[in-house]
Amino acid sequence: MKLLLIHSDYLEFKATEKTKIAEDTDRLEGKMEECLTVFTAVEKGDEKNQEIIVKNALDEIIKVAKNLKVNNIVVYPYAHLSSDLASPKVAKEILIEMEKRLKEVGYNVLRAPFGWYKSFKISCKGHPLSELSRKITCDMKERDEKEKEKSES
Amino acid sequence: MKLLLIHSDYLEFKATEKTKIAEDTDRLEGKMEECLTVFTAVEKGDEKNQEIIVKNALDEIIKVAKNLKVNNIVVYPYAHLSSDLASPKVAKEILIEMEKRLKEVGYNVLRAPFGWYKSFKISCKGHPLSELSRKITCDMKERDEKEKEKSES
Numbered sequence: 159m160k161l162l163l164i165h166s167d168y169l170e171f172k173a174t175e176k177t178k179i180a181e182d183t184d185r186l187e188g189k190m191e192e193c194l195t196v197f198t199a200v201e202k203g204d205e206k207n208q209e210i211i212v213k214n215a216l217d218e219i220i221k222v223a224k225n226l227k228v229n230n231i232v233v234y235p236y237a238h239l240s241s242d243l244a245s246p247k248v249a250k251e252i253l254i255e256m257e258k259r260l261k262e263v264g265y266n267v268l269r270a271p272f273g274w275y276k277s278f279k280i281s282c283k284g285h286p287l288s289e290l291s292r293k294i295t296c297d298m299k300e301r302d303e304k305e306k307e308k309s310e311s
Numbered sequence: 312m313k314l315l316l317i318h319s320d321y322l323e324f325k326a327t328e329k330t331k332i333a334e335d336t337d338r339l340e341g342k343m344e345e346c347l348t349v350f351t352a353v354e355k356g357d358e359k360n361q362e363i364i365v366k367n368a369l370d371e372i373i374k375v376a377k378n379l380k381v382n383n384i385v386v387y388p389y390a391h392l393s394s395d396l397a398s399p400k401v402a403k404e405i406l407i408e409m410e411k412r413l414k415e416v417g418y419n420v421l422r423a424p425f426g427w428y429k430s431f432k433i434s435c436k437g438h439p440l441s442e443l444s445r446k447i448t449c450d451m452k453e454r455d456e457k458e459k460e461k462s463e464s
């Protein structure tokens with residue numbers, strides 16, 4: 159999974175047209191202010207262990223949100239971040255699960271619909287931590303441990 | 312090179328803070344309307360043949376601009392599109408060359424400064440061709456020929 163996290167003054171979107179893989183939804187427009195916008199591309203490699211990918215993605219997103227002291231999160235599907243995408247079915251499931259779990263831990267969440275062409279407006283705050291990108295894998299814990307070992311040796 | 316091309320109602324930016332690799336420039340803010348915003352990550356593999364990479368990138372950008380009937384182009388450095396970046400020196404040279412060549416063929420070009428933290432606002436139009444991503448390589452012509460052969464066979 160690829161994430162592009164933008165600390166935003168606002169993000170607003172409006173679905174304009176369906177693609178062949180459009181999610182069935184009534185939420186065709188939305189706006190959030192003072193938010194962390196999480197542009198998200200679910201990748202092929204995420205299909206084999208959705209539960210762990212969702213957990214690792216949420217760990218990262220929540221770490222950034224806490225750091226920025228942000229309580230509003232936009233989950234925005236963004237296929238252009240990867241050239242190795244998961245199936246639309248899995249991508250949709252994972253995005254919906256991310257929304258659900260972020261709400262469960264108390265965030266206000268706006269999720270943009272999957273598979274629609276959308277107009278959007280965003281304002282990125284521009285401070286040094288306002289734009290971050292992350293590659294989320296199933297074995298991040300393992301990798302983190304290895305990196306920790308390396309830097310300690 | 313990775314490109315993310317956004318057909319935009321407007322793009323505006325304001326440099327907020329230097330990074331260690333900041334370009335020396337007086338153009339610290341800018342705005343363009345009715346433009347094609349070209350978020351650009353210059354990659355390691357682009358270093359070996361800058362001339363061809365620039366040519367192939369411009370071919371793609373101009374193709375899209377003509378298709379959208381747009382005469383305003385924003386060249387916006389965007390490292391987050393790649394995890395395999397070129398050296399800052401080469402990236403800067405290539406971005407400056409892209410700006411110069413686009414101006415030479417008649418486009419109005421706004422180039423955002425390299426290596427600065429920047430706030431920005433963008434409005435993406437949202438029609439089906441308003442968001443496109445491209446991987447630019449040195450051997451695109453060759454690849455295009457191969458794909459043509461494949462599709463003809």
Ligand SMILES: [Mg+2]
Binds near residue numbers: 320
């Ligand atoms: Mg307009």
